[in-house]
């Protein structure tokens with residue numbers, strides 16, 4: 419370390435959360451609510467970035483309800499989705515119908531994720547023990563022997579050492595903490611990447627179809643009010659080949675699949691307006707070190723299939739607070755106590771990733787890597803479309819996930 423990088427500032431907290439995504443902001447809220455001295459570090463200056471999963475599923479809406487936050491939350495602009503319809507090789511299919519669920523919030527709320535994160539941040543301001551530090555990037559771990567004792571972070575004012583009894587990494591699929599802790603990642607793999615771009619939307623443009631699959635192509639569109647957020651799926655590593663074909667060829671394909679984008683696609687003027695999002699599915703076998711726990715995508719990167727990653731991250735946060743908040747009142751839980759989070763959450767993660775892999779292997783790979791022959795709608799999709807009562811099963815898996823969590827951690831009495 420050079421002398422100008424040397425830390426001259428330190429702070430000490432009970433718990434340091436690295437990463438202000440869905441896992442980190444929800445966990446910060448829950449621990450702040452429990453009266454635990456906690457700091458959340460987010461490397462960006464705000465939450466306003468183009469790519470963030472935008473789907474808030476019934477399991478997360480239920481958590482917001484249990485926290486007494488739902489009324490304010492649902493006042494934020496959002497669209498509600500109950501029936502998930504798609505076009506598979508031109509054939510209309512129904513993937514799920516959430517109106518069949520016996521749950522308090524039987525819909526997916528589509529809301530820009532920065533609104534969700536800002537809402538949690540604002541709601542958490544009332545907890546004096548919670549501090550959110552933006553523009554603060556964890557760059558290394560502080561160690562005391564074998565134990566992780568906090569993080570070293572870069573801020574606009576320079577380096578700061580944040581000493582913590584417990585560090586929780588919620589820093590996503592490219593986790594710096596995971597890498598510094600030397601935890602081995604089991605790669606499961608994904609056959610695709612995603613091109614992410616916006617196309618303008620006129621007020622009179624509405625459409626229920628949100629997924630389209632054709633030979634060699636796949637696309638999802640999200641209605642974000644004044645624009646369509648488009649996710650165009652390509653075979654892994656093929657972005658250079660797409661570029662070599664040229665922008666016009668790509669946009670022609672897009673409009674052929676989704677004619678509703680015909681006028682708005684003019685917003686995409688060059689490849690600079692298109693972001694490549696690399697998709698990964700992986701997981702850790704060990705989620706802990708003494709003094710350290712990893713949750714959310716840092717522990718198990720989720721594919722976009724089903725749009726469930728945000729909700730899994732929130733569920734991890736709820737489980738972490740349920741299992742550890744009491745112990746954290748007194749100090750750092752032992753590694754075995756920290757590992758209770760993995761023991762609780764590993765099964766839902768594995769089941770969900772398994773389902774994502776089944777969809778990847780049976781539908782996405784076939785569509786992307788297949789020839790130009792007409793696509794056959796897979797039997798399971800045909801059955802679900804034809805038998806409405808079956809639509810409740812994928813709806814339940816998507817909406818509530820496996821082993822949904824409920825808030826059990828206690829709120830500290832107001833000070």
Ligand SMILES: Cc1cc2nc3c(=O)[nH]c(=O)nc-3n(C[C@H](O)[C@H](O)[C@H](O)COP(=O)(O)OP(=O)(O)OC[C@H]3O[C@@H](n4cnc5c(N)ncnc54)[C@H](O)[C@@H]3O)c2cc1C
Nearest residue numbers: 437439440441461471555556590714715722725726727728
């Ligand atoms: C192409 C694609 C589309 C997807 N679409 C959806 C969808 O529609 N719905 C859905 O539910 N899921 C979706 N997912 C999955 C979803 O994005 C993740 O599962 C989810 O975001 C995980 O939340 P998290 O809080 O664990 O991590 P993240 O959301 O990745 O948040 C990590 C946070 O940590 C911050 N950070 C990173 N490093 C540091 C550091 N060193 N110091 C401080 N801060 C740091 C980052 O800036 C970020 O804010 C998609 C995934 C992909 C790849």
